[in-house]
Amino acid sequence: MNRQQLLDLYFMEARSKLIDLAAFLDRIDRGEGSADFRFDAFKRALGELAKGEPQRAKNVLLSLSDPTTEPIERSPGKGAVGAYPNTEAK
Amino acid sequence: MRYIEPHAHMVSRTTDDYEAMITAGCAAVCEPAFWAGFDRSGVQGFYDYFCQLTDYEPKRAAKYALPHFCWLCINPKESEDMVLADEVLSIIPYFLDRPTVLGIGEIGLNKNTRNELKVLERHIDLAAKHDQLILVHTPHLEDKLKGTKLIVDALKADSRIKPERVIIDHVEEHTVDLVLDAGFWAGITLYPESKVNAARAVDIIEHADVHRIWMNSACDWGHSVPLAVPRAAAELRKRGHSAEAIDGLIFGNPQRFLGQSPRFKTA
């Protein structure tokens, strides 16, 4: 598909998600107290969009991933939270 | 349109979903063993679950003329307790001869712990000893990249395992190449929030070797969509893919992988 066709198909949806994202950032700003590591990880991942590189989705996912390679000793629980505290250590 | 749903937790769904799936063209459904949303209290709970997967659920699906198959294991979410895991591993061979069992799955990792990895290796050994197909679950969110690498390494470390008989599921943009480049099949799970949506699935398909990819809904007791595969087919059509190419992806590919088990058949 050409760019025009892809815009016809996805622009409105992406526009809506972009505004959702902006509203989410505003909402966090207006909230009280301090944000945890997830917000820093989120902002770092946002930076991937501005780089203009071809694999933005992959790079966002990589930036939100645990960069370590060894299995951990014990499970801290069953769930995942979507970001890793020390991604800057990469 | 015809399609195969290669990964769905139908014990968590209502008969309305069976009705909707066959109306959309579903020709077979496969159900990997899974976490119940709570920890089972002992091996007896797994025995009952395996009976449900191999006996009751195929009968329920048969009322909709839908062939139902399953995979057996203890899910990685319950693999921290090694004593329980070993007890469950010991009863699986009694079920492997049942006529709708396709293999061992969905095994894998959840939080990438040492115990989970040991239990994964024991499942791989069980599959190799009994010459079973393998279906692997990769961890969620921030744990997926590391877990996928550990899983690929564990599978490659066992020389008895043939990559073309293993599917590694829940791949995303950052893990699909790790899986395909190592010779395994890759599953794309279509989930409303935490995994891949239809547009991203089509993006992945357009940039990867599609011959070893399937799509699934992995619908379960959580927020999920049993018709995610036919909806992704609609997305493929909007994106200009031919009817033949779509059929290859949603029917031909899963049939080719699952057909490695002589038990698998479609309606």
Ligand SMILES: [Zn+2]
């Ligand atoms: Zn599953």
